[in-house]
Amino acid sequence: MEFAENKNIFLQIGEWIMDEILKGNFKTGDRIPSVRELAEEMVVNRNTVNKTFTMLQEHGILENRRGMGYFVSHDANETIIAIRRKVFFTEQLPKIIAVSKQLKLTEKDLEPFLKQLKQNSDESK
């Protein structure tokens, strides 16, 4: 896994795990790989993965069963989506609007994005 320079690694791993859950690679109620395994696979210190797990547990996305490891909580998907919606509308969207104004981005510049949006709208009907 490649990490961005400017963001804490434990947060980046957290994003990755949440993505895996949403994709269904880690399913609700399932055990996810151990701190040890993940740390080795990602070439990262175990403390870092530990920090990620603790954070996800605090958000109610993972659950810890003593001696057995970490499991995907039963409402993990809903929780993740709620968190991401909140972050999107309070942090990302305002930034995007500011940038699109500053860079004078047009509808043409953002075609791939608009296409995706249209597709989502159609599917939700």
Place this chain on the structure above:
Amino acid sequence: MEFAENKNIFLQIGEWIMDEILKGNFKTGDRIPSVRELAEEMVVNRNTVNKTFTMLQEHGILENRRGMGYFVSHDANETIIAIRRKVFFTEQLPKIIAVSKQLKLTEKDLEPFLKQLKQNSDESK
């Protein structure tokens, strides 16, 4: 100036200066406030502002005249826009698309953004 916790101060000052240039508050060819002045105004150390200025100089946005201070380079606007466009299209846009798909955002969810975009498109005609 208020600084965000999760980003380096010297980078945040850099973003602020680039914003001021784009807004026309610091004009091409003009001298910008001295390291000392900016440091005092922003309640940070001189070395921190120094680091910002050096970085912006390396990017060709500021120019240094010995003993006289820093000046906005003649192609500062173009350089800044080029940098921000690149960041937007290679980093931010892919993320937005992924999120909009993941969260199944519809055109209705993004009305304020689409409105801004339409306005940009109209102005560019």
Place this chain on the structure above:
Amino acid sequence: MEFAENKNIFLQIGEWIMDEILKGNFKTGDRIPSVRELAEEMVVNRNTVNKTFTMLQEHGILENRRGMGYFVSHDANETIIAIRRKVFFTEQLPKIIAVSKQLKLTEKDLEPFLKQLKQNSDESK
């Protein structure tokens, strides 16, 4: 290490590191001494060594692995030689030619240099 008065310390340390790499004392892919170690050994501040390392990283000569230290990049030798050749041919050689003309230096004056040159030429065959 002895430092010259008229040149910045962080640049002199940079020259020293590049010399060590060319001599093969720091080998491609190897870890070089830590900021702390080098600072102590050279009796300078950590920040100064930090500045040197950052500069060499920007030049692609060193690479940084989080929490592990700095490593000699795989094309460090080529990069250093390219930099030094450029400096030699664009800055030093023109000066030497001007001086040799101004001082009317003859081949005899420069025997030791010509001898070294001949030796290089012979070895390159």
Place this chain on the structure above:
Amino acid sequence: MEFAENKNIFLQIGEWIMDEILKGNFKTGDRIPSVRELAEEMVVNRNTVNKTFTMLQEHGILENRRGMGYFVSHDANETIIAIRRKVFFTEQLPKIIAVSKQLKLTEKDLEPFLKQLKQNSDESK
């Protein structure tokens, strides 16, 4: 005049004046432009030019006549050549030898220089 970043400006101006003297643009016994004139022409502070003149006077290259300005001393040419020979053989030549060895420069690399040398040798006969 363009100044190098890494060398004191007053020294660079000194080099320029010595060059002008050797070229015969400033002749032995002649008055050279005033501090004021030179400072304006070079877009430099008067203090800087003053420092240059003081240094050249200490080396016996310029002479100061109260209220009249600075004049090229009668043995300026010899003095300059003596200084430059000394600098060349004790500082520059050792560096060139080291670099030519390090970069494995061959006679071919240095053709323009060798040609100049040969020409000097022929003229001195």
Place this chain on the structure above:
DNA sequence: GTGGTCTAGACCACG
């Protein structure tokens, strides 16, 4: 242990 950022403060060159 590793490097990175930031502060406070000194000293220097140039203006």
Place this chain on the structure above:
DNA sequence: GTGGTCTAGACCACG
């Protein structure tokens, strides 16, 4: 007045 370098020392993230 201007910026640049350097030190001493604190604090932080990652290992």
